[in-house]
Amino acid sequence: MELNGLTRIQSKIRTSRISREYGIDALAEHLETYMPADQIAQVRSAYEYGARQHRGQFRKTGEPYIYHPLAVARILANMQLDATTLMAAILHDVIEDTDAARDEVAQRFGSEVAALVDGVSKLDKAQFRSREQATAESFRKLMLAMTHDIRVILVKLADRLHNMRTLGGMSPKKRAQIARETLDIYAPIARRLGINTMREELEEKGFANLYPRRYEVLLRASRSITGDRRTLLREIEENLSRAVAAEGLTATVRGRRKNLYSIYRKMREKHRRFLDVFDLYGVRVIVNTVDECYRVLGIVHHRYRPISEQFNDYIANPKLNGYQSLHTTVLARGGIKFEVQIRTREMDQIAESGIAAHWQYKLGESVGKLGNLDANAWLGHLAEMTEGERDSLAFVDNLRMDLFPDEVYVFTPKGQIIQLAKGSTCVDFAYAVHTELGNRCVAARVDGHLAPLNNQLQSGQTVEIITAKHARPNAAWLHFLRTGKARSGVRNYLKNQREDKARELGERLLEKALSDLGLSLRRLSRTDIDRGLAEMGEASLPALYAAIGLGRRLAPLVARHFLASDAPVAAGRRAKPLAVQGTEGLVVEFAKCCHPVPGDAIHGQASIGRGLVVHRTGCAYSSRKGASNDRVELTWADNVSGEYDVDLRVTAANERGLLANISSRIADGGCSIENVNFPERGGALVTIRFLISVRDRQHLASVIRRIRRIPQVEKVERS
Missing domain, CATH: 1.10.3210.10 (Hypothetical protein af1432)
Structure with a gap:
């Protein structure tokens, strides 16, 4: 108590x-x-x-x-x-x-x-x-x-x-x-x-x-060297104050300690020890005009020897957040390095308050432009990224990528400066200029020379994007993009494309399911359609098509919702199988358990989130996992196109040069090898698995015949 x-x-x-x-x-x-x-x-x-x-x-x-x-x-x-x-x-x-x-x-x-x-x-x-x-x-x-x-x-x-x-x-x-x-x-x-x-x-x-614990270690370490450094810092402040005043300039000179998190990040990123971080302390000089900034820079370099590779002019090239200042690193007494920052009073105000300076009471201004801080530019970009990325978790990931501390500055062919994250590629540049330019890019010229789209850009380069009318974003781009806007643009395009394909496939699946019942979409009355949509809680037919195409609903079950209460179901009716064209993209997936190719007998299974998964007839995995109401009878369309993966198992005598010989025969047959699984050498026979791409069953048979002609080969079969 x-x-x-x-x-x-x-x-x-x-x-x-x-x-x-x-x-x-x-x-x-x-x-x-x-x-x-x-x-x-x-x-x-x-x-x-x-x-x-x-x-x-x-x-x-x-x-x-x-x-x-x-x-x-x-x-x-x-x-x-x-x-x-x-x-x-x-x-x-x-x-x-x-x-x-x-x-x-x-x-x-x-x-x-x-x-x-x-x-x-x-x-x-x-x-x-x-x-x-x-x-x-x-x-x-x-x-x-x-x-x-x-x-x-x-x-x-x-x-x-x-x-x-x-x-x-x-x-x-x-x-x-x-x-x-x-x-x-x-x-x-x-x-x-x-x-x-x-x-x-x-x-x-x-x-x-x-x-x-890491914080405490760094805090103790910084305090242990504070004595000598602070004495040196006061000495530098006094020397610079006298030197600036002798030139007739009015300036505020003050020392600062870098925060421990910045020191910790520098130690991790550059693999340095604490004692090797030279800008633990620094000096800031604040003057009235830009001209005085450069005059003070001359004074600093006259008093202390500069380290040329550690100079940054953020006045001529402001950071994306509007920050402006001259940064120079010089050598003081005893060879100790320290950083000097030189800026005007307005630059200092923006450096401390940033975008908040727009709303400071005494300014009486709304969001706009103050100094070199253009608030609307980033906010407009953020609005575009927010509206374009509908997945909130993905949006947060994109934003994390976009909140970068370092930038590169590149030019368009017309001389416009584009600011990007460090490590940005040509695709990042294309999306920074315009979303449609990013969606249509196929290559780039960097300083007049052709460059791949994943080429990382350096400050000062001039970039020209080459486009094609029918080009479109590639999901593989997501592996090298460095800006949130580019990632959001690519993912949004792919999602829209996926939904378009899903609606197209869903309509075909529903039409087939209705035909099994002796119905068709064209013969359905508006009343039956509205009643069926209401029963399923779908807002419209396109939304229903997308749900079917993406596997969230099964077409045979959906079809029954459109039956009138007194409508008879056609008994024993057998509709034509759904034709697979091979161009359905993201909503039709070819099963990796049996690798179907054009010419194989096939069926499909609706899979939630994956759309329609195509299996070879007789696939053991499909038989175990499938249910009767999610099975779709399929056939290949007459105009099927593309290349399809096939898993081949080759058993042969274990002799030197075998792999090279088989690979050569596969290449001669016009096939690409996607993967090879070569076990450790052991007995007289060895089994090698090849994942190859073929156009159809006839193409596959031709390649198998080529492999069987190799003297060492005893058996070739599909896995």
């Missing part, structure tokens, strides 16, 4: 301290420095409503829940954001965690605040099959809301930042899970939007909670 009483006293003391430092009065006092009284009153009103809604709710750390949204609002107030954003921050959990509805929030505080709150609110997990899908779908919703109003992500980042500051109440497993999500998604988003103040703290706290 005494322990419980002590805990309650400690909680009350902590709550009282938080109320004084972070309560609504403290927030209002801070807002008076940049916001008019009527808007501060609106923020207070939002607080009073939020406090009523969250009454009785407590966080795991013990304080009343309302202190969390207040802390989120304080983070944004420190960035001098507008009243609408602060109201949304205070109310950001009321729709998700209380009985408040969006309409009520809109009625009290306006539709703008309600839209921001709804954008941050997670979806109900009960709607989804798994926690991962619910999280991905909620994140997709957040990103879509962000494309309409960037302040949604500012509220979410501030929310995540305060949660990271108060992770102590969570279990170690939950802390690690939240920290990983922060490092994988939220810190990169803050980096992508140029909000370095948030990004650095998110990375630091994410690293400390995901890898606590």
Whole structure:
């Protein structure tokens, strides 16, 4: 009892301290420095409503829940954001965690605040099959809301930042899970939007909670060398301040320590020891104009010897998030390397606040262009990727790829600069220019020379994409693409193509099933069609065709839904088998257990998610796994085309040169060898399995005859 009483006293003391430092009065006092009284009153009103809604709710750390949204609002107030954003921050959990509805929030505080709150609110997990899908779908919703109003992500980042500051109440497993999500998604988003103040703290706290032991080791190591480095840092600051002032320039010179997560990443990516990371500390010089940036660069290089390969001009070539600065690495006393960053005050503002600078109260601007930060460009790209990728888990994967720290800069033939992720290929470039260009590309010219589509691009290259009218994306591209937009474009095209093929196949399967019952689609009345669709819960015939083609519904069962109640079923009727053309693409699969080829007797089985799987008649696997109602009688169409895999088993005398001899005969027969399974050499006879591609059964017979003519071969048979 005494322990419980002590805990309650400690909680009350902590709550009282938080109320004084972070309560609504403290927030209002801070807002008076940049916001008019009527808007501060609106923020207070939002607080009073939020406090009523969250009454009785407590966080795991013990304080009343309302202190969390207040802390989120304080983070944004420190960035001098507008009243609408602060109201949304205070109310950001009321729709998700209380009985408040969006309409009520809109009625009290306006539709703008309600839209921001709804954008941050997670979806109900009960709607989804798994926690991962619910999280991905909620994140997709957040990103879509962000494309309409960037302040949604500012509220979410501030929310995540305060949660990271108060992770102590969570279990170690939950802390690690939240920290990983922060490092994988939220810190990169803050980096992508140029909000370095948030990004650095998110990375630091994410690293400390995901890898606590590694964090402690690096923290101790950094403290152990702090003495000498700090003395040197102060010396450099004083020297540069005097040198800049001697040239008649006004500048702010300050030292900095790189965050431990950045150091950890550099150690892992470049396989360096801690002592080999030279930019543990650095100096930042802030001046008034771009001209002064380059003048200060000359001063730095005059005082300290530069390392030429470690210089970056991000003023002439800004990063995608709008970041601009001159970076140079120089040698100080004792041969110690340190980095100097030189930028204007406006560049420094954007480097610290990024896209949030657009919404800072004193600027009074909406999302647009500030300095070299073009918010609309990335938001437009994000909107396209969000709408194009309907699978939320795939969308999150694409976004992870797109949140990259490094870029390459390449040119179109007309001189337009295209910024891409490091390691991007010609296909990434094509999709960055236009989705249709990516869908039709077949090759590329890089600096005037032909290059394959998977060629990785380097900064400064000029790229021209070669297209063809009937070209289309290839699923194999997904293995080398580096940008989310390109991956989303390819996957979206393939999905649409798959659905088109599925509808076509589904219509043919349903027509065949109806013909078995003495019916046809053309003779069905509108009433029978509508009744059948209603019974099955399908919105339209095309949707039903797609479900049949993809194997989600069985055509014989679907056909019976279209029978009129008094319609007789044709007895003993035998319809013509469905003709397989070999061009059905993604919705017709040729079974790997028996490898059917044109000329074989075949049947099909409907498989959920795979569409129609074609087997050879008599296939043992098909007989075991199949059911009578999912079996489809098939035949080959007269105009069948393409090449088909066949598994051959060759038994022969184990002599030198056997494999080369057989391979030569197969090639002479006009076949490609897809795979060879050659067991270890042992006895007098050896069995080799070849996976080859043939046009039809006659082509296969010709190849088998060629192999049998080899003296060492004793038997050739299909597996």
